[in-house]
Amino acid sequence: MRQRAITTSGVWFLWINLVFCLFILGRHYFSPIQQIASITQSYPVLEVLMGLILAITSSVIFLLRMAPDQHAEWLSKCLHVALLCISALWVVCFYIFLVSGDSRIVFPFAALLIFTALISLYFDTRVLLSFTLPIWVVILVCNFVYPSDLTVLNAVLYILLAGLFESGRRILCGWFILAVRSEHENRDLIHQLQTLANHDPLTGIANRRVFHLLLDKALQRQEQCSTPLSLIMLDVDHFKKYNDHYGHQAGDECLIKVAKCLEEATRSTQDVAARFGGEEFIMLLPDTTAQQAIEVAKRIQQNLKALEIPHAESPVSPYVTMCLGIASWTPDISATRLIAQADEALYRAKAQGRNQWQLSHTEE
Numbered sequence: 001m002r003q004r005a006i007t008t009s010g011v012w013f014l015w016i017n018l019v020f021c022l023f024i025l026g027r028h029y030f031s032p033i034q035q036i037a038s039i040t041q042s043y044p045v046l047e048v049l050m051g052l053i054l055a056i057t058s059s060v061i062f063l064l065r066m067a068p069d070q071h072a073e074w075l076s077k078c079l080h081v082a083l084l085c086i087s088a089l090w091v092v093c094f095y096i097f098l099v100s101g102d103s104r105i106v107f108p109f110a111a112l113l114i115f116t117a118l119i120s121l122y123f124d125t126r127v128l129l130s131f132t133l134p135i136w137v138v139i140l141v142c143n144f145v146y147p148s149d150l151t152v153l154n155a156v157l158y159i160l161l162a163g164l165f166e167s168g169r170r171i172l173c174g175w176f177i178l179a180v181r182s183e184h185e186n187r188d189l190i191h192q193l194q195t196l197a198n199h200d201p202l203t204g205i206a207n208r209r210v211f212h213l214l215l216d217k218a219l220q221r222q223e224q225c226s227t228p229l230s231l232i233m234l235d236v237d238h239f240k241k242y243n244d245h246y247g248h249q250a251g252d253e254c255l256i257k258v259a260k261c262l263e264e265a266t267r268s269t270q271d272v273a274a275r276f277g278g279e280e281f282i283m284l285l286p287d288t289t290a291q292q293a294i295e296v297a298k299r300i301q302q303n304l305k306a307l308e309i310p311h312a313e314s315p316v317s318p319y320v321t322m323c324l325g326i327a328s329w330t331p332d333i334s335a336t337r338l339i340a341q342a343d344e345a346l347y348r349a350k351a352q353g354r355n356q357w358q359l360s361h362t363e364e
């Protein structure tokens with residue numbers, strides 16, 4: 001967040017430095033000669049200093065505009081180094097003004113620079129202080145080393161400005177922290193809502209709503225490139241008896257294990273295992289032929305068998321088993337029809353003794 005903020009408002013601050021630089025250069029040409037006569041001797045040095053600031057600011061602005069990722073870490077580091085250099089150059093510039101007795105420009109100018117730095121860099125105390133501290137120090141020291149009629153007044157003004165700067169920094173920092181905190185909270189909230197909207201709260205796998213969305217999307221893709229696609233509908237055998245025998249809590253744990261087993265049987269990130277409702281599950285297998293779907297179904301049966309979840313009341317096995325119905329997409333078939341075909345195969349698996357898979361009749 002800080003990184004993003006610095007590369008965004010840093011550009012504005014670089015433009016400010018650039019404009020100030022042009023002002024210093026222009027001042028020499030547009031001010032009455034006597035007003036700046038005292039610094040005429042040092043003018044070539046000032047020209048070099050302003051030239052350097054112009055070169056640094058314009059190159060960093062160019063870099064920030066051209067970078068593919070404007071919030072990259074290296075860019076914010078580069079900006080930080082550039083600001084340090086610019087600060088050092090301003091320090092020398094102000095020193096020249098002060099020793100030349102041209103202090104009238106230094107205080108308002110330094111104050112402007114310090115307060116614009118506060119506006120653009122307040123969220124990063126390290127960068128803000130590394131830019132402003134050298135400027136604070138040089139004007140403070142010069143005010144006493146090269147006293148003028150206004151030394152005391154300047155000192156009071158200096159303390160007043162420092163107080164304003166620090167209180168302003170604290171207020172702005174407070175707002176920044178508040179904004180960052182609420183952005184994090186909002187992000188967490190969106191993540192929680194997405195999880196609730198897309199996942200089954202018990203098993204953690206996709207819910208029926210997401211399954212339908214993903215199936216519709218997959219079928220839209222099928223219209224363009226007719227790759228195979230299969231569905232497997234699954235139902236835990238005699239789950240009511242399991243619940244009645246072991247209790248609802250154990251039933252929930254059993255469903256969680258079954259869901260995990262389905263997820264482990266998927267092969268690619270495209271495959272989706274979802275809870276369809278109650279003890280019914282469904283799997284979407286894009287790029288999968290009926291034959292490959294049979295392999296997945298066999299793998300699920302093996303994985304479930306390996307889990308050995310006891311089911312004392314099941315007439316088909318001492319362990320929890322499942323019925324599986326497989327259907328494969330054929331051109332012009334709707335999502336509802338495809339699900340109905342998988343469901344029909346599932347009911348045939350139940351009718352033929354459970355603990356088995358069956359292929360939809362259209363595949364045979």
Ligand SMILES: Nc1nc2c(ncn2[C@@H]2O[C@H](COP(=O)(O)OP(=O)(O)OP(=O)(O)O)[C@@H](O)[C@H]2O)c(=O)[nH]1
Nearest residue numbers: 235236237238239240241243248249251252278279
């Ligand atoms: N523990 C638990 N049980 C559930 C949940 N959702 C549905 N059930 C139970 O699942 C059982 C489903 O019963 P049936 O539809 O008769 O299915 P079945 O007993 O498996 O019979 P067949 O499907 O014919 O093998 C019911 O007892 C439901 O209460 C759940 O989230 N947790």
